[in-house]
Amino acid sequence: MVILTLIYYTNPVIMSSNMKDIHPQYYPSAKVKCACGNKWTTGSTLPEINTGICDKCHPFYTGQDKILDTQGRVDRFKKRLEKSRGKARKK
Numbered sequence: 347m348v349i350l351t352l353i354y355y356t357n358p359v360i361m362s363s364n365m366k367d368i369h370p371q372y373y374p375s376a377k378v379k380c381a382c383g384n385k386w387t388t389g390s391t392l393p394e395i396n397t398g399i400c401d402k403c404h405p406f407y408t409g410q411d412k413i414l415d416t417q418g419r420v421d422r423f424k425k426r427l428e429k430s431r432g433k434a435r436k437k
Contacts (some may be wrong), residue, residue: 351370357391367370370391373392373393374389376392376393376394377395378390378394378395378397378400379394379400380400380403381396381401381403
């Protein structure tokens with residue numbers, strides 16, 4: 347069984363007949379449109395792509411993202427950091 351499998355997968359005639367047209371068409375200049383109106387081109391297997399968010403309108407990339415510290419985690423971390431730095435300096 348193993349020998350038959352090796353012959354099957356290493357035979358170029360069998361390989362070429364089975365592997366014909368298995369890959370999708372590639373579009374090197376596919377058009378991408380965002381909901382905000384931004385447009386660009388990229389390579390894809392789809393000729394046209396519609397996306398809901400991009401780097402021009404995403405809050406993280408635009409700097410509009412707000413970090414909410416509801417439990418005071420940042421303040422507690424800063425206090426512990428200062429406390430540990432103070433101990434290290436005293437020694």
